[in-house]
Amino acid sequence: MAKLIVSKFGGTSMGDAACMLRSAEVAYRQSSSMVVVSATSGTTNDLIALGQTAERQSWGEAEALITKIHQKHLKIAKELKVSSANMQMLEQLIEEMSSLAKGVHLLKDCSVKAMDALMSLGERISSILFVEAMAQVLARHQSAKKAQWLDVRDVLRTDETFGKAKPLTNEILGLCQKHLAFLPEMKTVVVTQGYIGRTEDGMTTTLGRGGSDYSAAILAEGVSADVLEIWTDVAGIATTDPRLCPQARPINEISFKEASELATFGAKVLHPATLLPAIRKNIPVFVGSSFDAEAKGTWVRKDVDEHPLIRAMAIRKKQVLVTLSTPEMLHAHGFLFQIFKIFNDHKVSIDAITTSEISVSVTLDDSTLLNKKLIADLSEIADVHVEENLSLVSLIGNNINHTAGLGKEIFDTISDINVRMICLGASKHNFCFLVSEDKGPEAVQRLHKKFVEV
Numbered sequence: 001m002a003k004l005i006v007s008k009f010g011g012t013s014m015g016d017a018a019c020m021l022r023s024a025e026v027a028y029r030q031s032s033s034m035v036v037v038s039a040t041s042g043t044t045n046d047l048i049a050l051g052q053t054a055e056r057q058s059w060g061e062a063e064a065l066i067t068k069i070h071q072k073h074l075k076i077a078k079e080l081k082v083s084s085a086n087m088q089m090l091e092q093l094i095e096e097m098s099s100l101a102k103g104v105h106l107l108k109d110c111s112v113k114a115m116d117a118l119m120s121l122g123e124r125i126s127s128i129l130f131v132e133a134m135a136q137v138l139a140r141h142q143s144a145k146k147a148q149w150l151d152v153r154d155v156l157r158t159d160e161t162f163g164k165a166k167p168l169t170n171e172i173l174g175l176c177q178k179h180l181a182f183l184p185e186m187k188t189v190v191v192t193q194g195y196i197g198r199t200e201d202g203m204t205t206t207l208g209r210g211g212s213d214y215s216a217a218i219l220a221e222g223v224s225a226d227v228l229e230i231w232t233d234v235a236g237i238a239t240t241d242p243r244l245c246p247q248a249r250p251i252n253e254i255s256f257k258e259a260s261e262l263a264t265f266g267a268k269v270l271h272p273a274t275l276l277p278a279i280r281k282n283i284p285v286f287v288g289s290s291f292d293a294e295a296k297g298t299w300v301r302k303d304v305d306e307h308p309l310i311r312a313m314a315i316r317k318k319q320v321l322v323t324l325s326t327p328e329m330l331h332a333h334g335f336l337f338q339i340f341k342i343f344n345d346h347k348v349s350i351d352a353i354t355t356s357e358i359s360v361s362v363t364l365d366d367s368t369l370l371n372k373k374l375i376a377d378l379s380e381i382a383d384v385h386v387e388e389n390l391s392l393v394s395l396i397g398n399n400i401n402h403t404a405g406l407g408k409e410i411f412d413t414i415s416d417i418n419v420r421m422i423c424l425g426a427s428k429h430n431f432c433f434l435v436s437e438d439k440g441p442e443a444v445q446r447l448h449k450k451f452v453e454v
């Protein structure tokens with residue numbers, strides 16, 4: 001039986017009409033049954049700027065952004081010679097964007113909810129254009145399959161955490177069965193949006209920046225896909241970010257566990273949550289370049305043949321180290337519980353943690369500091385000290401916590417760089433530490449040379 005394949009194309013793979021046609025060709029060749037698309041590159045940023053401008057600046061400035069977004073997509077629509085129905089749909093979506101921005105401007109308030117509604121337009125517009133590209137490619141190959149547009153919000157049910165909504169797995173499975181049961185017949189290529197979802201009350205949500213990878217994985221789980229493909233602008237997951245280190249090389253195969261660590265600790269190539277649904281359903285994930293579809297790419301699977309000590313490294317910028325100290329922690333119990341309860345109440349996630357007898361240090365994304373109430377609540381139970389402008393450097397591999405001498409080799413390689421915090425032991429697959437932001441790239445480059453370029 002033919003395999004059921006879900007393919008996701010990121011922003012650069014949707015950059016213009018040529019990119020869309022190239023990506024549609026990839027989807028055709030792969031016999032994809034479902035294509036999940038991002039907004040065209042830069043559009044989500046433009047929509048965020050629109051929300052902020054409409055809230056704070058003159059209407060004229062907001063209008064200029066609307067025109068920019070409109071023109072960009074109109075150009076693609078014209079190049080693709082889209083049908084009048086889809087052209088009308090495009091105009092309708094631009095109209096919706098303008099009305100939302102006007103509402104924000106009049107109220108002088110761009111809530112996270114309003115921002116989600118605005119941002120959803122990026123994917124909704126790009127998918128309208130892509131379904132046209134897909135139909136053209138299918139027609140060119142005289143395929144019997146039809147391209148069909150789907151509003152993903154009909155199946156991707158989420159909770160109400162606007163800006164970073166949580167997909168509701170059971171509901172999604174039910175909705176996929178209801179709306180997508182025809183998929184295994186292989187007569188259709190469904191084109192839909194990444195990144196966005198809908199609450200039970202019908203409000204539009206987003207899954208957090210870069211969330212289209214996650215959407216595609218959730219949909220792959222929902223339709224019981226055999227393979228999930230993530231098509232981007234690099235030929236697979238590399239040993240580190242190629243932009244940071246030109247010597248980085250593509251990895252042929254990596255385990256779910258290692259790739260999850262890599263994504264969580266900063267490798268932008270996959271949204272951190274992407275592998276959760278794939279792991280739940282044991283769906284292999286392929287990562288490849290839509291610009292060079294013949295290149296080998298990377299397979300992410302449960303079991304892999306090789307288990308190198310260090311396979312890859314990542315860097316997570318804009319970290320803050322929050323240290324909480326109180327003598328009351330001495331020989332007392334319950335302090336960690338109180339701290340984690342506060343983080344939990346504020347829905348803030350911690351990346352790395354170390355403790356001493358009277359203090360606890362945790363790393364957080366710097367955007368967390370905007371939450372003044374969190375810091376105020378923490379200050380009620382401990383002295384709070386915040387250090388900013390840090391980067392978390394991670395080495396990802398196997399058996400890391402049981403390998404004698406590894407720590408020495410790592411720190412000998414960067415002996416002149418001050419290390420502010422170390423996390424080792426909890427994971428077989430990860431060794432991470434904090435350095436100042438300006439030293440982060442150099443630390444990765446040196447460690448890459450030492451452990452990977454050998």
Ligand code: ADP
Nearest residue numbers: 010011012232233237238240241243267268269
């Ligand atoms: P898309 O828009 O397709 O989702 P992203 O920009 O989100 O693409 O992710 C792809 C980018 O991730 C690459 O261009 C690369 O710079 C970056 N990246 C970071 N770490 C890695 C890594 N280990 N391997 C490959 N790419 C990486």
Ligand code: ASP
Nearest residue numbers: 038044195209210211212
């Ligand atoms: N368009 C969204 C973003 O830029 C989601 C994605 O591309 O994955 O964050």
Ligand code: MG
Nearest residue numbers: 010210268269
């Ligand atoms: Mg991405």
